[in-house]
Structure formats: C-alpha cells, structure tokens
Amino acid sequence: MRSKVFSLLFLSGLGLAQGSLILYTSEVLADVNALVQAFQRQNPGVEIKVFRSGTGEVVAKIRAELEAGNPQPDLLWFANEDFLKELAARGQLRRVPLTTPGYPAQYASGGGLYYEVRLLYNVFGVNRQVVRQPPNTWQDLLRPEYRGTVAMPDPNFSGAALATVGTLVHRLGFDYFFRLRENGLKIEQSNPVLQQKLARGEYGVSITTDFGLRQEAAKGAPLEVVYPKDGAILVPTPIAVTSWSKNPELAGRFLRFLLSPEAQRIFVERGYYPVMPDAPKPKGAPEKVVGLRARFADPDTLDRFNQLMGLRR
DSSP states (O other): OOOOEEEEEEOOSSSSOOOEEEEEEOSOHHHHHHHHHHHHHHSTTOEEEEEEOOHHHHHHHHHHHHHTTOOOOSEEESSOHHHHHHHHHTTOEEOOOOOOTTOOGGGEETTTTEEOOEEOEEEEEEETTTOSSOOOSGGGGGSGGGTTTEEEEOTTTOHHHHHHHHHHHHHHOTHHHHHHHHTTOEEESOHHHHHHHHHHTSOSEEEEEHHHHHHHHHTTOOEEEEOOTTOEEEOOOOEEEETTOSOHHHHHHHHHHTTSHHHHHHHHHTTOEESSTTSOOOTTOOSOOOEEEOOOOOHHHHHHHHHHHTOOO
C-alpha cells in the first residue's frame, strides 16, 4: 500500500492562534510529527497540516497544483534537490535568512533558498542471520554469495533510491545495475517496507537509509548498518519555503526551529546524523563517514532503469 498520509496537528486552548502552515514532505511521518509537536509547544495555537508520501508522489502533487494554478504548501521537504532547483529558477522559492550560529555553509543551497536540517545516508543494511559476511564496497554486492539476497527501494517512489541510481550510474556506469539485476537484485516500493522485510529475514542486504535501519534495530531487529568504505551516498533532503506561502514568516520560523538544539536532539534520537556540528551523533554511529554527494538520476537514466527492472511508471 502506498504511503499517503494527510495529518492535521494542532494545539488548542493554549493561546491565540498564530497562523497555520501546510508542509509537503517525504520524511517519515512519525519523525515529522515529533518535530511539529515540539515546535507547537513553543508556539501554542499554531496549526500545521502535513501531507506525506514518497518523493515521486509529492513532486507529482506539487506539479499538478502548479498546473492548476492553486499550489498549497508553505514548506517543501523531500529528497529531490533537482526539483527545488527547478522551482528556484522560476522564482517559486522564498529566501530565508538564517540566524543559527555555527550552521555549516555547505548545507545552505541556492543562496538561502533551501537548507539541510539533518544528514541522511544510503548505506547497506545487513541481516546477519541471513548473511554471514557483510559487504564493504558497492562492488561487493556483485559477489556470488549475495545472489538473490539484495534489494533496494523503487526510485520512482523513493527520492533516496533515485539518488542511489543516479550516483552509482555516474560512478560505476549503468552496467553496474545490469550486473546487480543478473545477481538477483529485487525492488521494493519504499525504504520502510524494505527495512521491515530485511528485519524479517526476507532479504540479507538492502541499499537503504541509515536512520531507518537504526530505528528498526532499536526495536530489536537483527540488523547492522554498514557504511561502504568507498562512500555512503549523502542524499540531499533540504527544506524550503515557497514563494506563494500565505504565512512566510511562520514558515521561516519552523525552518529555523529544525536547526535548534531541541530539534537536532530529536533527529539524533531517531537515528539521523545532525547537521549542526556541536550536536551528538546517533548512538553507535561512526564518528566520521566517507560520503558521496548524491546525483539524482535524470529521466533518461530512470527510464533505462525501469526497463531493466521491469518497473512501470
């Protein structure tokens, strides 16, 4: 079942309403809700409506609303930086001055049009009850001992998976995925579905998000998070305020809140690397990660991948 959620979160009776916001996101809803509720505790009476789905469906929804001349969201937060660049080029994102001391400049993009608020890596998830020896590099996934045990999410639905395809094609060539398919690569719709199947032992190795694996392991799943020695894929998932926002000041306040010590602590508790350098790392996570800056697959590459894997768009 596709993960489409429209949730309305608000606090009432705690003060006069300060306004309302609409957030479109591909982030895990439970994580978003925790952040929204923390923000609302500091801003009683604020109403925030959240639409959550996979990146591909979120982007399709925004495109349809723009074509109809009635775009809704005040805030955009998903794993498709290329689409944000497209909106920025059309003047459809609002510049938000950042006042957070110590924010790393490399995570501010578009001249202050969108910002990373925590870091997400695509890594190897390993079920050690299925696989004895975990892979250490991307090329290791081609080894015979991993035949039929490897899976990844659908890049038509998952922005993180779209980054996996684009980055690995750029670095290793499209033939890499042909060889993965020959070694039995499977496709699941989303990272959460894939991680749950990995936890049940239906797969031995997955190409998936590090924070999600940590969340499953915290529930008792026999999973190991392996950061490839030749580079985990750092997936851009920035947040932006739209030019058509009806409440841009409040939207900017929410964006800045995500960089606050409280929000960074929530990210860490839920398995993410924080973006602020003085925040602690997630429990058990390596202090340093060899990261590859992601490249999202372009439409031609995605079409080739769909044909190779027998996927429909």
